[in-house]
Amino acid sequence: MTSKSKSRIRFKLHAQGPDRVLAAADEEVLGKKHEGEGRVLDLIKFASFYGEETIDAERLEAHLADCTSANLVGENAVGVAIKMKLADKGQVMCIGQISHLQLYRQNP
Numbered sequence: 001m002t003s004k005s006k007s008r009i010r011f012k013l014h015a016q017g018p019d020r021v022l023a024a025a026d027e028e029v030l031g032k033k034h035e036g037e038g039r040v041l042d043l044i045k046f047a048s049f050y051g052e053e054t055i056d057a058e059r060l061e062a063h064l065a066d067c068t069s070a071n072l073v074g075e076n077a078v079g080v081a082i083k084m085k086l087a088d089k090g091q092v093m094c095i096g097q098i099s100h101l102q103l104y105r106q107n108p
Helices: 057-066 077-083
Strands: 011-018 019-026 033-036 039-042 053-055 069-073 093-095 098-102
Touching: 011 057, 011 093, 019 053, 019 057, 019 077, 039 069, 039 093, 053 057, 053 077, 053 093
Parallel strands: 019 069
Antiparallel strands: 011 019, 011 053, 033 039, 069 098, 093 098
C-alpha cells in the first residue's frame, strides 16, 4: 500500500460561475475501467476529467477546503476527505475495489 504522504493524486479544478468542482483521483486507478455491483467507473474514457496536474495529499486538503463540490476516486484521495471529517467511511462507495466519494457543500 502506498504511503498517504507520498501518494500522487491527479487533480483538476473545474470552475463554473461561483461553483468550483474539484476532481481528484489516485494516479494508479486512472487508465482503467473499474466494475462492480452493476456500477462502472470508466477512468479510461473520463481520465481527462481528473486533469494532468499531480499533487500530494497536503495540497489536495487545501483545495478541498475551498471547493463547492468534489468527486474523489481512490483510497488516498478519499482518505483526505475522511481525515478532514468532510465525510465518513460509511459514505464511501466502492466500485470494484476502488473507493469513490462525491461531496457537496451546502450553502449556509
